[in-house]
Amino acid sequence: MIENRLARRKVLQWFAAFAAVDANGGPVLGRAVVPGVVNGYGTDPSLATFNQRGDYWSLTMTQQQRAVTEALADIILPADDHGPAASAVGVVDFVDEWISAPYPRQEQDREVIIPGIAWIDSEAEKRFGALFSDLVDPLQKQAICDDLCDSAAQSKGQRQAVQFFHRFTTICTGAYYSTPEGWQAVGYVGNMPSGAFAGPPVEVLDLLNLTQTVLE
Amino acid sequence: MATIPISRSKKEYDVVIVGSGAGGGQMAYTLCLAGLKCVMLEAGRSYVPETETPMMQRGDHAPLGGSSTPDKPFGFYDATVNGGWEVPNEPYTQGSDNPEEQFRWWRARMLGGRTNHWGRISLRNGPYDFKPFSRDGLGFDWPIGYEDVEPYYTKVERLIGVYGTNEGLENTPDSPAGVLQPPPKGRVGDLMTQKAGKAMGVPVVPIHRAVLTRPMDGKKLAAQLHPEDADTQKIVAESMVNRAPCFWATDCGRGCSIRANYQSTTVHLPPALATGNLDIIADAHVREVIIGKDGKAKGVLFIDKTTGKEERVLGKAVVLAASSGESVRIMLNSNGGEGIANSSGLVGKYIMDTVGSDLRGQIPALENLPPHNDDGAGGCHFYSPWWLYKDQLAGRLDFARGYHIEIGGTRRMPEGNLPVPAHYLKGLYGTKLKEEARRYYGSFISLSCRGEMIPNEGSYADLDPDVTDKWGIPVMRWHWKWSDHELNMAAHAQKTFTAIIEEMGGTALTNPQKSGRDTILQGGQVIHEVGGAIMGEDRATSVCNQWNQTWDIDNLFLCDGAPFASNADKNPTQTIMALAWRSGEYLVDQARKGNL
Known part of the structure; x- marks a missing residue:
């Protein structure tokens, strides 16, 4: 367990690296990345299949990193009236696949997420005497998360921690809402073959004071 | 789909078609149904939409949730195979380091070409769009008017199936009654x-889009399209009834296994293949058009990507429909790098995007x-x-x-x-x-x-003097200006x-x-690259005539976006098909007169 934790020196290095990523952030669209040269899924993967995480590259998180990912993801997307917890719909595997992927955008995220996971463990230990993944009281986990939501964070270190949390949340949220449970939670209905397209229901049109203009 | 290795190709064909997308697909359809023996060369692999399309797959079935990567720039489930802004082994270069003067070139390497990656938006150019210079003094007029192309727009709409309405709006043509399929609800x-x-x-x-909202009445449509020929009607009708209407799920960018939307491999190529007149060779990277001592096109020289060897196919006529940029590359690389069909000096000039x-x-x-x-x-x-x-x-x-x-x-x-x-x-x-x-x-x-982009002198393509692709072929160098x-x-x-x-x-x-x-998006980013070999009234000011036939080589036809003399706001695909059909009929007529 201990060997998976980063030394404070390493965490500071991470913060420096994070600053570089931050300055250079944004989409990779404009960068001259030649496809097919990394060990990704290549330019001609089989599409009409149902892939499992780890089909194309190994998942690289340690058990402890996965444990923290699960604990944090389930605080970010808990089981509630909207749907199940993140870990129940494969979000941990998704995050592991994401930060293990051999693409530039994901490699950037890895440089943020892996040290961030170590940092949040050490932060929990400092404040509550236990690793984040071992915290039992949700209020303790929330206390750390509340600090990470503070966009008015002052110090550079705090800002970087806030950005880690935002990036981690973004990856988890994308993963969560790509599942049928996530669809239900967000209100997406579709991906179902049908004999006709009815358009928005009358209830919706009435709410918006709209009239369907394409008639039979 | 069925392809053949070069070893099984015929000694000579009537027509060699380079490219399998909207222009090449339409040409193969028109020529093969008229009885001409054709060979089609595709630079990518064969593709079978019926089995390869991810119709119902979800994000959680895909690596990284399906989000975009350098390998799949439009996401994991985008239909494109071996394509994107960069294609392995086939680089292109820029004439300037300034991003504002650069062109981003999207290519696909698969049967059906770029018809696998498009919005299926199928708009007719209007009357103004063929005569823009006459209207405002900018750019160039086409040597044809809307009335010349209208019958072919109607044919294309009947063949591929287009939904939409007739609204009677200015320069936004209506289709004849009964041609369009009903539009979906708003x-x-x-x-x-x-x-x-x-x-x-x-x-x-x-909007008008090439997606079926109703089953096709194959028998009726085939009779309207090919009134003279019962055998042709049978082939076309059978292909049409094998297409299902949209089942109201799945983004069209993934392709369509039920053949509800238009892509070359589900609409143009099945009937063309059913005639027995079409051979398709995949993984064929064309280097140049072979020119005979009489100055005519004799066929094309290509690299078989599966062996790396140079191969040849011969024909009485050659159709380039490889996309504007690729057709320009092939023309400029022909004749020992001196170029062909370029007495005007305009090959590569006036590249346009949207x-x-x-x-x-x-x-x-x-x-x-x-x-x-x-x-x-x-x-x-x-x-x-x-x-x-x-x-x-x-x-x-x-x-x-x-x-x-x-x-x-x-x-x-x-x-x-x-x-x-x-x-x-x-x-x-x-x-x-x-x-x-x-x-x-x-x-x-x-x-x-x-x-609409107006053609200008600063937007063009030429060959890079220093850079070649994996097979030693000089590559395109782009220049751009808005x-x-x-x-x-x-x-x-x-x-x-x-x-x-x-x-x-x-x-x-x-x-x-x-x-x-x-x-403004970067040049090329909308992936509507046209121009580079514009059509016109005379050989001094254009590369080809109104039949997509080059002035200099009368058995060389350009049937992608290259002959576009302007690029109206209307998405180019349907006009590419209409002009290819028109050009194909002309080519058939020439063949029947013994002029090939």
Whole structure:
């Protein structure tokens, strides 16, 4: 367990690296990345299949990193009236696949997420005497998360921690809402073959004071 | 689909067709059904949409939720095979280090070419669009008018199946009664935009797209298309009845296993192959057109990518339909690198793309709407045809040509990326995050400008003197320039979109860009590359004539976007097909007269 934790020196290095990523952030669209040269899924993967995480590259998180990912993801997307917890719909595997992927955008995220996971463990230990993944009281986990939501964070270190949390949340949220449970939670209905397209229901049109203009 | 190795090819064909997309597919259809023996060369691999299309796969079935990577720039499930902004082993270069002067070149390497990656938007050019120079003194007139092309637009619409309505709007042609399929219902975003547009004088109507909303009446349509020939009718009718109408799920960009939308491999190639007159050779990277001592095209020389060997196929005529950029590359590399069909010096000149500029708005009225199925026909349902022709003619606008507005869907299937823009969820976690995601999901409307670019001297392509591809073939070097017409158009679009969004009670997600330079998409980014071998009235001012036939080599035809003398806001694919059909009939006529 201990060997998976980063030394404070390493965490500071991470913060420096994070600053570089931050300055250079944004989409990779404009960068001259030649496809097919990394060990990704290549330019001609089989599409009409149902892939499992780890089909194309190994998942690289340690058990402890996965444990923290699960604990944090389930605080970010808990089981509630909207749907199940993140870990129940494969979000941990998704995050592991994401930060293990051999693409530039994901490699950037890895440089943020892996040290961030170590940092949040050490932060929990400092404040509550236990690793984040071992915290039992949700209020303790929330206390750390509340600090990470503070966009008015002052110090550079705090800002970087806030950005880690935002990036981690973004990856988890994308993963969560790509599942049928996530669809239900967000209100997406579709991906179902049908004999006709009815358009928005009358209830919706009435709410918006709209009239369907394409008639039979 | 069925392909042959070079070892099984015939000694000589009637016609060699380079490219298998909209132009090559239409040519193969027209020529093979008329009895000509054709060979089609495709630079990528064969492709079988019936078994390869990810119809119902979800984001959680894909690596990284299906989000884009350098290997799959439009996401994992995008139909494109071995393609994108960069293609392995086939580089291209830029004439300038300035990004504003660069062109991004999208290519596919698969049977069906770029018909696998497009929005299926199928708009006719209008009468003004063929005579732009006569109208405003800019660019070039085509040597043909709308009346010359109209019968072929109708044929194409009957063959491929296009939904839409006839609205009687200026320079936005109606189709003959009974030709279009019924449009799908308006989505919430469509109807909201339509209502806002009405208040502002911006027409919003059903778009025309190559997606079947009803089964095809194969027998009737085949008889209309090929009244003289019962055997041809049988082949065409059979292909049509094997296409299913849309089942109202799956983004068209994935392709379509049930053949509801148009792509070359589901519409053009099956009947062409059924004639027995078509051989297809895949993985054939064409280097040059072979020219005989008599100055005529004899066939093409290509690299068989599976062996790396140079091979040849011969024909009495050659059709280049490899995409504008590739056809230009092949022409410039022919004749020992001296180039062919270029006595005008215009091969590679006047490359055009479409003006693109987008804006997204958040509409509070759409928050927390009752969930409902918004998938529809896998792409646009409504759009705004250009509506300010009269203002433009009166000199009230600071740009000379029009744009249309494509309306982006609202409640699309979330796939691995956030269901709402990130800043709406920033600083949130727990149930509050889920509540806000649900509140904002579906509350965004995207408006996209797709406008006409006027050809200019600064937008062209030539061969790079130093760089070659894996097989030693000199590659394309691009040069790009937007004129003030395009930049001012993009700025106008931003202003208009902001007004539409505000009319809906919403807020633009980004501040509208006042400068066109700040908002216009890069050259090539809309993937409507046309020009490079424009058609015209005479050999001094154009590369080919009204039949897509090069002036210099009368058995060499260009049937992709290369002959476009202008690039109207109307998406080019349907015009490529209509002109290829027209050119194909001319070629058949020439063959029957013994002129090949």
